[in-house]
Amino acid sequence: MxxxxxxxxxxxxxxYHRMGHEARPCSVAICLGSHDLGAAAFAARQFHAGLFPLLVFSGGSSPTTAGLYPRGEAVHFREHALDLGVPADAILLEPKAGNTGQNIAFSREVLREAGADVESVMLIAMPYMERRAYATCRKAWPEVEVVCASDPLxxxxxxxxxxxxxxxxxxxxxxxxxxxxxxxxxxxxxxxxxxxxxxxxxxxxxxxxxxxxxxxx
Known part of the structure; x- marks a missing residue:
């Protein structure tokens, strides 16, 4: 204790980790994989609220999550979002990323291959990962507007x-x-x-x- x-x-x-960004509509969302399946549930709620039309789940496995999500974080997050009513054609999968920089870079490539026009990105993550995700995205993808979001707990x-x-x-x-x-x-x-x-x-x-x-x- x-x-x-x-x-x-x-x-x-x-x-400090919470960015305090106001939720607003974005071109796409990227949900970063982790041990916290709540991020996928929050992403589903934001989709149903109409804040983005396309959602990328990104993440492979890590020592922390291999036991929880044996087929990879993004795969399990996607399945949870489907169970919560997000349509399959609104979800893209990025199943290889092993760190936050790869979450951004690999998701960007998946979006490019899908022909998505991205002017703004909602980054969805664990609450205490907002600031690091923001700092990483601003470095790796400086031309897009970044909005950070997480469960308001x-x-x-x-x-x-x-x-x-x-x-x-x-x-x-x-x-x-x-x-x-x-x-x-x-x-x-x-x-x-x-x-x-x-x-x-x-x-x-x-x-x-x-x-x-x-x-x-």
Whole structure:
């Protein structure tokens, strides 16, 4: 269990990861694969709300999701969306991506092959992945307008939906590291990180919420 101070730090980082974009109609949507099938359900709701006519599910398998989705994240996400009434002809599948940069690059190629005219993209992901997805897309596909969207849950409700507090906070801390470090490698645009958010990240990292950190050279 987290301490009260650690939970406050986690909430700071959670709030920072959320971009706060207003939902508006887009040319297409890309739903990024993950362990959280809720992203697919949210994508289905946004489709039924008329916010985009075409939806790409992107993602292969990772060590975290191989047991959950043995045929790959995108395949299982697509099946869930079909069960929720999204028509098959409104869905494109990108089943190979192994990271966020590939989610964007491979989905862009799938859309090109489908002849889609893309001026704007709604990126749908886990709530705490919004900022990293945004930064990656702005770097890899700068000519499109990017709108980030995710299930509008607070941290407590999201943890309850996943059922693993440590996993959620570890992954948020890992995403925070990538927001800070990836621009140095050219993987994403740089974004301002407020001092209090950076301090919260450092405290959580030092406290052992570190299983999703990457090794830095």
């Amino acid at each position: 987290t301490t009260d101070a650690q939970w406050r730090d986690a909430e700071l980082i959670w709030d 607070d941290l407590a409700d999201y943890v309850k939906s996943i059922g693993n507090e440590k996993l959620v906070i570890d992954t948020m801390v890992g995403d925070m590291q990538r927001v800070i470090e990836y621009p140095k490698s050219g993987f994403a645009i740089a974004q301002e990180v407020p001092d209090d958010v950076r301090a919260a990240y450092e405290r959580l990292r030092r406290s052992g919420f570190d299983s999703r950190l990457i090794a830095l050279e």
